[in-house]
Amino acid sequence: MADLLPVAEAQARLLALAPAVAVETVPLAQAVGRWTAAPVIAARDQPFADLSAMDGYALRFADLGQPLKVVGESAAGKGFLGSVAAGEAVRIFTGAPVPDGADTILVQEEAARDGDGLALSGKGPLRIGAHIRPRAQDFAAGAEIISGGAHLTPAMIGLAAAAGYGALPVRRAVRVAILSTGDELVPAGAPASGAQLPSSNAPMLAALLADLPVTVLDGGIVRDDLAAMTAAFTALDADVIVTTGGASVGDHDLVRPALLAAGGSLDFWKIAMRPGKPLLAGRLGGAVVLGLPGNPVSAFVTATLFLRPLIAHLSGAADPFPRRLSAPLAHPLPANGPREDYMRARLTSAGLDAWPVQDSGMLAALAGSDALIVRPVHAPPVAAGDLAEYLPIA
Numbered sequence: 315m316a317d318l319l320p321v322a323e324a325q326a327r328l329l330a331l332a333p334a335v336a337v338e339t340v341p342l343a344q345a346v347g348r349w350t351a352a353p354v355i356a357a358r359d360q361p362f363a364d365l366s367a368m369d370g371y372a373l374r375f376a377d378l379g380q381p382l383k384v385v386g387e388s389a390a391g392k393g394f395l396g397s398v399a400a401g402e403a404v405r406i407f408t409g410a411p412v413p414d415g416a417d418t419i420l421v422q423e424e425a426a427r428d429g430d431g432l433a434l435s436g437k438g439p440l441r442i443g444a445h446i447r448p449r450a451q452d453f454a455a456g457a458e459i460i461s462g463g464a465h466l467t468p469a470m471i472g473l474a475a476a477a478g479y480g481a482l483p484v485r486r487a488v489r490v491a492i493l494s495t496g497d498e499l500v501p502a503g504a505p506a507s508g509a510q511l512p513s514s515n516a517p518m519l520a521a522l523l524a525d526l527p528v529t530v531l532d533g534g535i536v537r538d539d540l541a542a543m544t545a546a547f548t549a550l551d552a553d554v555i556v557t558t559g560g561a562s563v564g565d566h567d568l569v570r571p572a573l574l575a576a577g578g579s580l581d582f583w584k585i586a587m588r589p590g591k592p593l594l595a596g597r598l599g600g601a602v603v604l605g606l607p608g609n610p611v612s613a614f615v616t617a618t619l620f621l622r623p624l625i626a627h628l629s630g631a632a633d634p635f636p637r638r639l640s641a642p643l644a645h646p647l648p649a650n651g652p653r654e655d656y657m658r659a660r661l662t663s664a665g666l667d668a669w670p671v672q673d674s675g676m677l678a679a680l681a682g683s684d685a686l687i688v689r690p691v692h693a694p695p696v697a698a699g700d701l702a703e704y705l706p707i708a
Contacts, residue, residue, distance in 0.1 A: 317584065318584050318585060318586035318591065318652075318653070319582050319584065319585050319586060320585075320586050320654070320691075321585060321586065321587050321619065321654050324582055324585050324593070324595070324620070325619065325620060325623060325635065327581055327582055327595070328581075328582075328595050328602070328604070328620055328623075328624055329623065329624060329627045329634065331581060331595065331596075331597055331602045332553070332597075332600075332602045332627075332628060333628075334351075334485055334627065334628055334629065334630040335485050335486050335488055335553060335628050335629070335630075336485070336486050337351040337483050337484070337485060337486070338483070338484065338485070338486045339481050339482065339483045339484075340481060340482065340484055341480065341481050342471050342474060342475055342479065342480060342481060342482065343471075345466050345471060345474075345481070345482045345484055346466050346467065346468055346471050347465070347466065347525060347526070347527060348465075348466050348482075348484035348485065348527050348629065349463055349464065349465055349466070349484060349485060349527075349626070349629045349630040349631045349632075350460055350461070350462055350463060350464045350466060350482060350483070350484060350630070351462070351483040351484050351485055351630055352462050352483055353458045353460065353461055353462045354458070354459055354460035354474055354477065354479065354482065355456060355457070355458055355459070355477075356453045356454065356455050356456060356457045356458075356459050356477040356478065357455060357477055357478030357479065358455050358477060358478045359449055359450040359453070359454050359455050360450065360451075360452040360453050360476050360477065361447050361448075361449055361450070361451060361452065362449065363393075363411045363412070363449050364411065364412040364446050364447070364448055364449050365409055365410065365411060365412065365446070365447045366388070366406045366407065366408055366409065366410050366411075366412055366419050366445060366446060366447075367408065367419070367445045367446065367447050368408060368419055368421045368422075368445040369406070369407050369408055369421070369422050370406060370419045370420050370421040370422045370424075370425060370445065371384070371403040371404065371405060371406060371419065371420045371422070371425055371432060372388060372394075372398060372403065372404045372406045372412050372413050372416035372418075372419055373398060373402070373403040373404075373416055373418060373419075373420055374398060374400065374415065374416060374417055374418070375417055375418040375439070375441075375442040375443075375444075376400075377400060377401060377402075377403075378418075378420070378434060378438050378439070379434055379438075380401070381401075381431060381432070381433055382401055382402060382403040382431070382432040382433070383401060383402055383403070383430050383431065383432070384402075384403050384404065384405055384427065384430045384431070384432050385398070385402045385403070385404060385430075386404045386405070386413075387404060387405040387406070388404050388405070388406045388407070388410040388411055388412070388413055389406075389407045389410050390407060390408070390409035390410050392410075393410060393411035393413065394406075394411075394413040396413065396414075397413060397414035397415040398413050398414065398415035398416040399415060402415075403416075403420070403432050404416065406419065412446055417442050417443060417446075418439050418441075418442055418443060418444050418445070418446070419439065419444060419445035419446055420434070420438055420439060421439075421445060423436065424436030424437065424438050452476070453477065459473055459474075459477055460473065460474065461632065462630075462632065463630055463631055463632025463633075464632065465626075465631060466482070466484070484527075484629075484630070485527070485628070485629045485630040486527075487527045487528055487529045488526075488527065488528045488529070488553045488554060488625050488628045488629060489528070489529050489531060489551070489552040489553045489554070490523060490528050490529070490530050490531065490552060490553065490554045490555075490556060490625070491530075491531040491532075491533045491550045491551075491552035491554070491555045491556065491601075492515075492516050492519055492520065492530065492531070492532060492533055492556045492557075492558070493533035493534070493536055493546055493547075493550075493555065493556065493557045493558070494513045494515055494516045494533075494534070494535045494536070494557075494558050494559065495535070495536050495537075495538065495543065495557055495558065495559040495560040495568070495569065495608070496511075496535070496537075496538060496559045496560065496608060497537050497538045498510055498511050499511055499512075499513040499535045499559075500512060500513065500535075501513055501535065502514065502516075502517050513535055514610050514677065515558040515559070515606070515608070515610055515613045516532060516558070518610065518613070518614060519556065519558070519606075519613065519614075519617055519621070520532070522614065522617055522618070522621075522622070522708075523621070523622070523625065526622065526625050526626070526629070527625075527629055528625055531550070531552055533546060533550060533555075534546075538560065538568060539568070540568050540571060540572055540575065543560070543568050543569065543572035544572045544575040544576045546572075547572055547573060547576035547578065547598060547603075548576045548577075550601070552601050553600070553601055553602070553628060554601060554602050554603075554604060554621075554624060554625070554628070555598060555601050555602070555603045555604070556604050556605075556606060556617075556621060557569050557603070557604070557605045557606065558606045558607070558608055558613050559606075559607070559608025560605070560608065567592075569594065569605045570583065570594060570605070573596055573598060573603055573605075576598055577598065577599070578596050578597055578598035578599075578603060579596050579597050579598075580594060580595075580596040581595050581596045581597070582594065582595055583595075583605075585616075586652065586653045586654060586691065587615075587616075587619075587653050587654045587655070587656065588651075588653045588654070588655045588656070589607070589609065589611055589612035589615055589616075589656065589672075589674035590606075590607055590612045590615050590616040590619075590656075590674075591607075591653065592605075592607050593605060593606060593607060593616045593620065595620075602624065602628075604620060604621055604624065606620075606621070607674070609674040609675050610674075610675065610677050610680070611658070611673075611674040611675065611676060611677065611679075611680050612674045614680055614707075615656050615686065618636060618686070618705065618707060619636070619656075622636065623635050623636070636705050636706075637705075637706070638688065638703050638704070638705060639703070639704055639705075639706060640701045640702065640703050640704070641661060641665055641666050641685075641701065641702065641704060642665035642666070642698075642699050642700065642701055642702070643665050643666050643668075643687075643696060643697070643698055643699065643700055643701075643702050644662060644664040644665040644666055644667040644668075644698060645667065645668065645698050646695065646696060646697045646698050647668065647687075647689065647695065647696050647702075648695050649692070649693065649694050649695045650689040650690065650691065650692060650693040651691075651692070652691055652692065653691065654688070654689065654690060654691055655687075655688075655689035656686040656687070656688060656689075656705070657669070657672055657686065657687040657689060658672060658679050658680055658683040658685075658686060659683055659684075659685045659686070659687045659704065660682065660683055660684060660685070661684050661685050661704075661706075665698070665699070666685060666687055666702055666704055668687055669682075669683070683707060684706065684707060684708075685704040685705065685706055685707060686704060686705040686707055687702050687703070687704050688702070688703040688704060688705065689702075
């Protein structure tokens with residue numbers, strides 16, 4: 315196994331093949347799921363002033379317990395223009411600015427009002443500043459509220475809007491071309507007879523990238539012919555060219571020679587992992603070429619570990635790799651060999667339950683999985699109940 319590249323080294327080399335794509339500014343509604351191209355700096359304070367957190371009355375804490383006169387009203391978007399003097403109070407609503415001179419909110423459930431007269435009917439607030447959201451409690455103008463390279467979530471979109479933004483700089487969508495190789499393949503949904511197989515990898519990979527900022531180009535099925543495969547490579551205009559199949563060492567595995575014949579270069583080939591050993595990576599013009607294995611489970615696992623992180627990296631992600639979690643094992647696992655293993659498993663109430671058969675052609679087991687158990691190189695046996703690392707998968 316000395317000629318096989320460790321997974322982490324291969325991932326680092328793949329990401330080093332290309333920098334992030336160009337920056338564009340998009341409306342907030344289109345920015346979710348993208349990565350920020352620069353830190354987001356608040357353009358305003360939030361709240362913009364001291365605001366009431368409750369419906370009630372704004373007053374001076376020192377005046378509690380004595381009769382008060384209501385001298386006005388403060389509502390959200392229309393504050394009281396005067397100030398609160400001794401013995402005075404202002405009717406106030408949630409989200410409204412606290413008038414000058416007031417330092418406390420008396421909630422309406424503890425107030426008794428008679429015309430302009432106001433008296434305490436309950437215990438009242440116990441401290442100065444009760445029920446007031448102070449200015450800039452959430453964030454202040456000039457503060458970094460979202461870091462550069464952050465994956466924009468719906469909550470971050472709301473945060474950016476509150477901070478004064480209607481659009482954000484992000485990386486443009488990454489163009490990904492998918493080529494399926496093999497004489498045996500027919501398009502998904504077409505009749506398959508004899509030794510023919512439906513092409514499952516292309517629609518699976520397109521679905522695997524659906525939540526990422528990509529434009530997927532279907533390069534179709536390329537037959538096992540060096541000239542045809544070379545021509546398919548040279549015809550594509552993409553940031554990433556993904557092939558499935560044809561990356562191993564058989565007579566019909568032509569991705570490597572076709573890449574070189576098209577004027578490309580090979581950076582690495584063969585990874586110390588299971589499934590997915592024959593993965594390759596290189597460049598062709600301005601594109602990164604990623605050759606995935608043809609077996610569908612191998613294609614899925616390697617796309618999870620290499621293709622998705624590559625897209626995130628090109629999109630400007632500060633941390634492009636999938637998160638690793640841990641959970642107890644439902645059953646013992648034997649010692650692992652010289653390749654890092656990614657076992658399909660279900661996360662159950664008893665823990666991680668690995669499928670008993672881990673064949674790389676078994677799509678039904680993959681579809682029934684929500685985790686990949688990560689078994690390091692030469693990992694010792696583990697017992698049921700021991701913690702194991704896993705990657706969550708959809």
